[in-house]
Amino acid sequence: MSKQIVNTESNAAESLMRVDGLKKHYPITEGVLRTEVGRVRAVDGVSFEVRAGETLGIVGESGCGKSTVAESVLRLTDPTAGSVYFDGEDVTAYDDTALKRFRREAQMIFQNPDSSFDPRMTTGESVAEPLKIHGVGPRSRRLEIARDLLERVGMSGEDAARYPHELSGGQKQRVALARALVVNPRLIVADEPVSALDVSVQAEVLTLLNDIQAEFNLGVLFISHDMGVVREVCDRVAVMYLGEIVEMGRTEDVFNDPEHPYTRALLRSIPTVGVESRGTDAGLRGEVPPPSDPPTGCNFHTRCPEVIQPDGYDFEQAHWRGVMNLRVAVERHGVDVAGLRAFVGVEDDASVSPADADAMKAELRREHDIPETLTDPSAEATLEAALDDIVRGDVEDGRAVLAEEFETVCEGESPPLDEDGTGRPTACHRDGAAAPGGDD
Amino acid sequence: MAAEDADTATFEDIDWDAQGISTLGVSRAGLAELLSYLGLIAAFVYDYTWNTGPLVFRWDVLSVEWLFIGTLIAIVFHAVIPLSQKPRLRAFYWQRFKKNQVAVVALGWLAVMFVVGVLGPLLIDPPTTQFTNQSVPPVGMSTTVGGVVKTGTWQYPLGTSAKGQGILTLVVYGMRVSMEVGLIATIFSVIIGSAVGAVAAFATSVGRGRIDELLMRYVDVQSVFPDFMLLLLLTYLFGSELWMIILLFGFFSWEGIARTVRGEALQRASEEYITAAEASGANMLYIVRQHLIPNSANSIIISATVGIPGFILGEASLAFLGFSDPTTYSWGRTIATGQVNLASAWWIATIPGVFLFLTVLSFYYVGESLRDAMDPRQEVDGGGGL
Structure with missing residues (x-):
């Protein structure tokens, strides 16, 4: 894989696996009749391809659906919609026999080395298990093959007689690699294969994965939350946020010139040794919205530091983000007016004095990172009007004022994953448009 | 890497095109x-x-x-076979098991009971009623029974019953019955219980919770069913044959095992090695057999060994109440017939009673020690107490 074989992009490397519009929704049901009251959109329309000899990384925060992608492409869970093509055949339409053949050619490596081995089986038996499942025999031949393979992944033949609890985490991941390799697959799906290991061991396992991939020309789907690891091993990378891919491209390009604000935020999260960049955080505020209730428009607009400003106003970007924080709070989970009143010490049924109202507004601004006054006077007037509504208890009026006046394209329209801009698929309204801000 | 000897099998040597794909696989041991x-x-x-006479020689x-x-x-x-194939596992369990010395003695006692119970009836003639030797005391003792002084002889080392049957012979035949009752009923309850429990757990883990619901609610219903009454009714209606009593025990006592296995297997089913096996192409039957049940084996074995004495005592109680198979020589029946003569001929009821007591106690001790050996989580300080 890796950088010595620069065969990415546009050359004729065959597509090993192609995923097309993959969706996996989990219904939320209620009551005895299990009526569906909602859906968790774990994966919501994802397309990519993995070529032979190439590593595609899928990177994203916890809960963005990357592990569900791994399970769906191997049909460990049946996708809600979309297709997975392996060698041009639709995996989702396979019958039992074809599925079993496919599961020989595509193997998986798991995150947790402690639970991915049967504690009652020796390493040799575990490595030989896929052979047993696929009817290779006899037992002595299987074990011989397993021993040979264990040696080739850097263990010794005697380790075949040891039990998983006698091995270290790194050794277990080597064994896991051997188990995946034993049926001579063409695709390996690695779901966070090194995130449970410490850094020095990570490097060993990743090097081994690299070597093996080069030797056998494997396609690897590498799933990780760790941008540093992804940069090391992947030829191409797809960044996922809330069940959707927001940016995809060659690793160097994505890392050197990230186009999506979320990618930029993730890159800022890589720890660095430089003094000047120390202490800067990723700049992301708030939590990932629940996939059962994704935001309208661009999924990322509730947290995006570069969210597009409304026409006719001139904010500083950080201030605009603050106003958006307030808008997101009002839209998605409401504002706790009773809590505010209690905070400034107003009795339940008493009317709010002007001084109390000011204190409440100041607290709202502080809470959502809005400065005391916005630089744009007309924006300040609108915001002040909305805040007045909110502290009076008319949260709905405030919401309407904000929504009407501060309407942004990010919440209205979902940006397509297109190749505007630098010609790399990116799902952002800023991509392709004249890049404003430019604060990175 | 890849230093390949010509004579070492490697995974590249496998000819996958020649390898048939079967979604139904049976291992060689399974076939045997x-x-x-x-x-x-x-x-x-x-x-x-077709056969009318004894099948094998005299048997x-x-x-x-x-x-x-x-x-x-x-x-x-x-x-x-699994234990003989895994010497390290066997050594590990034995190391832990023998920490409890009482259990080792108990295991020895059970081994003797098993061997004598299985082989004894093949070598010794069944007890016969002899009115010439009624109520003879054990060897070296003399008592007066019905005004006649009787002295024990080596012909009947443990004495004879009121019908003149040798107590030793009755005890040996009783061992067979106890082993049969304990082991057969347990095997049946283990098979049914672990299959139901594992299937229920696996069904839940693959999103078919209704199967689980159905199975476990049936288990609930059966566990509150008064099976002792059913047993009395059936033995009253159809006669009290031993095989029927045993099967009834087996079929009406697997609920606990089903619950234990389900709980254990549910925990296991979420482990990644299950997904790994599934991702390698294993089917549900393979996963249940190769992973879920072996990894729940500790709880199964523990509940089984604790269940055995219950079955033996249950059969003895039924026999004591008179609901026993008249053609079998169960300890319970010997005790029941002997208790009327307890004042004059204490040995008739007492000697089988001691055997029954020691056997049941041994099963408890062995079960207890097995639990400590196989499931260290439950080990009590000092271990091994009842």
Whole structure:
């Protein structure tokens, strides 16, 4: 894989696996009749391809659906919609026999080395298990093959007689690699294969994965939350946020010139040794919205530091983000007016004095990172009007004022994953448009 | 890497095109086991329909003994062979088991009971009623029974019953009955219980919770069913044959095992090695057999060993109440017949009673120590107490 074989992009490397519009929704049901009251959109329309000899990384925060992608492409869970093509055949339409053949050619490596081995089986038996499942025999031949393979992944033949609890985490991941390799697959799906290991061991396992991939020309789907690891091993990378891919491209390009604000935020999260960049955080505020209730428009607009400003106003970007924080709070989970009143010490049924109202507004601004006054006077007037509504208890009026006046394209329209801009698929309204801000 | 000797098998050597794809796989051990059962059934059918005399030499195999042979086959394939193939596991368990010395003695006692119980009745003639030797005391003792002074002789080392049957012979035949009752009933409850529990758990883990719901609610219903009453009714209606009593015990006592296995397997089913096996192409049957049940084996074995004495005592109680098979020489029946003579001939009821007591106690001790050996989480300080 890796950088010595620069065969990415546009050359004729065959597509090993192609995923097309993959969706996996989990219904939320209620009551005895299990009526569906909602859906968790774990994966919501994802397309990519993995070529032979190439590593595609899928990177994203916890809960963005990357592990569900791994399970769906191997049909460990049946996708809600979309297709997975392996060698041009639709995996989702396979019958039992074809599925079993496919599961020989595509193997998986798991995150947790402690639970991915049967504690009652020796390493040799575990490595030989896929052979047993696929009817290779006899037992002595299987074990011989397993021993040979264990040696080739850097263990010794005697380790075949040891039990998983006698091995270290790194050794277990080597064994896991051997188990995946034993049926001579063409695709390996690695779901966070090194995130449970410490850094020095990570490097060993990743090097081994690299070597093996080069030797056998494997396609690897590498799933990780760790941008540093992804940069090391992947030829191409797809960044996922809330069940959707927001940016995809060659690793160097994505890392050197990230186009999506979320990618930029993730890159800022890589720890660095430089003094000047120390202490800067990723700049992301708030939590990932629940996939059962994704935001309208661009999924990322509730947290995006570069969210597009409304026409006719001139904010500083950080201030605009603050106003958006307030808008997101009002839209998605409401504002706790009773809590505010209690905070400034107003009795339940008493009317709010002007001084109390000011204190409440100041607290709202502080809470959502809005400065005391916005630089744009007309924006300040609108915001002040909305805040007045909110502290009076008319949260709905405030919401309407904000929504009407501060309407942004990010919440209205979902940006397509297109190749505007630098010609790399990116799902952002800023991509392709004249890049404003430019604060990175 | 890849230093390949010509004579070492490597994974690249496998010719996958020549390798057939079968979604139904049976291992060789599984096949051998299946053939053993089929052979047993064939022999039973032959014996039942065509054969009139004893099947093997002098041994006319009785209905319950067919079941017992089946049970022994199951024990060989699921306990003896796996343990013999894994010397390290065996050494590990033995190391832990022998920490409890009482349990080692108990295991020895059970081994003697098992061997004598299985082989004894083949070598010793069944007890016969002899009115010349009624109520003879054990060797070296003299008592007066019915005005006649009787002295024990080596002909009947443990004395004789009121019908003149040798107590030693009765005890040996009783061992067979106790082993049959304990082991057959346990095997049946283990098979049904672990299958139901594992399937229920696996169904839940693959999103078919309704199967789980259905199975476990049935388990609930059965566990509140008064099966002792059913037992009395059935033995009253159809006669009290030993095989029927044993099967009733087996079929009405697997709820606990089903619950334990389900809980254990549910925990296991979320482990990644299950997904790994599934991702490698294993089907549900393979996963249940190769991963879920072996990894729940500790709880299964523990509940089984604790269940055995219950079955033995249950059969003895039934026999004591008079609901026993008149053709079998169960300890419970000997005790029941002996208790009327307790004042004049104490040995008739007491000696089988002591054997019953020691055997049941041994099963408890062995079960307890097995639990400590196999499941360190439950180990109590000092371990091994009842």
